Amino acid sequence: LVVAGRVWSSTACYERALECAQLGSDEAIEGLASFKLGAARLQDGDLEGALALQQRYLEISQRFADLKGEAAARAELFKIYQRLGDKRAAIEELDILRKVAEDAGELTTAADACLDLAVLTYREDEVEATKLLEGYYQLSRRAADRGRQGSAAVLIGLASGRAMMHHVAKVFEEGRGIYELLKWKDAPLIEGLHDDV
Structure with a gap:
């Protein structure tokens, strides 16, 4: 961003917005600026800075009874705690997030929180x-998200035997997603067909 001949990074813009909001005692703007700056700091790897900013946004969102803001803050806090290696705090944030997001009407966010919780707690x-x-x-069904709904159906099918839950969680931890699970699920069948030839 170039303003009056000066180049500003997005982080610098968020810092300036936060300063102005604090000087003007505008908590609503302070909360949004804290959220944006916190997300930028997380992206830059400044976990402690991101944590403080997202906690501030959470505090402001709760004061204004802004459930969508609270859900957004908790989603970011989950990411921060996960990167800090604080599994217990990450799980606590997700547990609250799934309830708050559902109450806020953010059904896909609530669904994703359930999936992340399943992976972390299996x-x-x-x-x-x-x-x-x-x-x-x-x-996912309530949100009419067919992609998530299909993924969930396969995951439930794999996990319903309980012995499969470890593999399901491992695949998602490694970021391979549903296609890897489908490939893995069909592998014994495919191998069996090759054995018959």
């Missing part, structure tokens, strides 16, 4: 993780 409680996958399916 080692402690596979039965609960499978229930979370069912929540992922139901929320």
